[in-house]
Amino acid sequence: MRQKSWSVSHLPVIKPLGIASLVFLYLPLFTVLIFSFNKSEDATTWGGFSTRWYSTILENTDLIRSAKVSLSIAIPCALIAALIATGLAVGMGRATGKVQNFLRALVNAPLVLPEIVTSVGTLALFSLVGVPLRYSSLLFAHVVMCVPFAFLPIRSRLRDFDENIFEAARDLGASSTRVMMKITVPLLVPALLSSGLLSFIISMDDFLTSLFVSGPETTTLPIYIFGLLKLGASPEVNVIAALLLIIPTLGLLVGITWTATRRRSNEARNK
């Protein structure tokens, strides 16, 4: 009988489809990236290398204004969402009561509900109660959407800890507030950063909720860009799309490298 060490290639179709899906995921992204350096006036015909379209978008005041609106929402949104999510994870602890489970499911519902339903609902509620569609209403709509995402890294970090640390502190007489301030929050700092970053990206990217809940003064970047895309491909949009691709990717790479080095130094310390 033939003796051969086992490998992935013994399973059929696994490897070619795996590689194909990576190509499928990256082909469009690289196309946008390459065509953002296109010299031609025609968005889809290659006319040589140039960075001319990058300089034109700096003069696009509408674009810059909408980017500022998006930032002015995404930054406070990230802070508030991370705080609320931390409160939920810390305050709920490992409680499994029916009421708590229901409330947790409610807070996390935006994760599974189609966004169009939640955004239409928010619009309907705001109009019923008479909340004007301004900055603060849009900010809160974004916060609600981001909290379930912000909750994920915090909960998974809390689960990694030895429960005995907290129990020991309580048994030695620390109040629950003291446990939170002296133990829980300091341990959660890295998770807080990733949950804030997650919320920031989600808020910056959000289109549908902003479409329904924003008023005339709160045209966010995605709403402005959607309007441009409705008109079809253009060299200017190539550049905008390329920037939307480069900026979060760089952020993500920095984040991944940072956690990898942290993990390595932690492993080294534990040895």
Place this chain on the structure above:
Amino acid sequence: MKLRPITQREPGIYGPGSVALPAYVTGILLVGLPLIVVIVFSFLQRGEFGSGVIHKFTLDAYRTVFFETDLMGNQSLNFSFLKIIFRSIMLAFTVTVICLIVGIPTAIWIALQKKSTQRILIALVTIPFWVNVLARTYAWMLLLADGGLFNQIGAPVLLYTSWATFIGLTYAFLPFMVLPIYASAEKLDKSILEAAFDLGASGWRVLIRIVIPMIRFGIFAGIAIVFIPALGAYVQPSLLGGNKSMLIGSLINDQFGESRNWPVGSALAVLLLLMTALILLATRRRKLEFAS
């Protein structure tokens, strides 16, 4: 000072329970309440100037979705809305199936690599998910347009057809399928596959009889998180699909915008909500059956 038994588990081990209050309040006021308002609005009358509602109970909205009344007052099934709903379900179904066919092998392939390679490949699958959905959709506009790159090498122009919507949605949701399946495939014990292979099982047999049953939870999770957003998608259909093939997401948007019939829009949202609940129940029930 009160001493407490060490085994006692209570909500407050990480801090006071009251710090969860802001989350509960936002959950109730801004997630629960909007859903209730949508359900209530779907049973109300259309506002006089289109926008908003009149607070009077009626089933008109649902009647408009399912039936149409002709000039003689006869009611018949309203196929224009039903067709849109049916089309949305079929499209979401096809997208989910294709994501399964591509996503399952991809996830298994990644899970069977070295640990360091796995991390890189998972990062590669995750990155497109973090790129703005408008940028990702635009990339397909470039590729599929008349005179676009695929057209330049002889492919037919697919932009502004259902095909483009289908490609755009599959592209957007493939990472959603790969990640949960990877999470369960990662725990696969390779020695079991090796043993089956040594005992003479063919590759297909190992895949279908061993690997796929072992990663079924990931597959169910993937189905739910691809099908649900695909069903209510708005961005890809409206940018890639053109006007001829409307989907439920655009229809809801229309009712709250141009057509100005909030009760009908709410009724459609309620239908979407019901379908979502069905999918969640179906994928959860399965999980329990297998677990027991």
